[in-house]
Amino acid sequence: MNAQPVPARPVPEPPHHLARARTAAWAYLRRAPGTHLWLLALFVTTVAMHRMSPEFQEHFLRQRSTNLHQLATDPVRVLIASAFWLDGGTWISYAVIYTLFHVPAERWLGTWRWLLALAVAHVGATYISEGVLYWAIHQGRAPQSAVNTLDVGVSYALAGIQAILFYRITAPWRWIYLAAVLLWYGSALVHGRTFTDVGHLTAALLGLACYPLTRGRGERWDPTRSKPAGWLRGLLHRSSGRSSDRSADH
16 A cells, blocks of 8 residues: 655744845845945855964965065065955954945945945055155165065055045035045044055045046935934924923923
């Protein structure tokens, strides 16, 4: 006698709130794919770097450094490779910073314009800052060994994107934002006077020079109409209402 086949059990569907959360997360990620893929790559390289010995790590990063020696021998490779390793700071802190600056910039400009803007800042600031270092070496203001200095990281690209967001904000807030960006990198140059400080300020100026990439990218963002500002206005309104009620009771 043949056994009757057991009907397959239907696969239970995930709860509605989990499905909505998954859909919302995917929609959020795909609006800035370049930023999140870059963060993923930085996470992988950061984990790999923590598994290296200090001696090997320094040698490994120096081979991917945009120093004068590497720029003279293999510029394309090191300009790309240097943007996938962090030089100081935690990955979590960069994830927060990328969310605050790179995500809105990529959504606003589109992935290809965003990528072009950060490439201009990264490459341009690297060559200008290393040019300053080259001049300092030949003037005797820096040691000859500085041609092999360690220079990796994503900060030049970040400075350029922070600056280009100036064109995204409405007046008068845009001028306050620009003053904050220039003061941040300008004061670092005044106090530090290193070639990386030159690079950061240069990257910010190059970001401002990318204005043509911002044309036709929609209306500017008004901070006073954002959701946090709306919540704050509502909170202040409710607080003032309660204060008025207490005054009336007295």
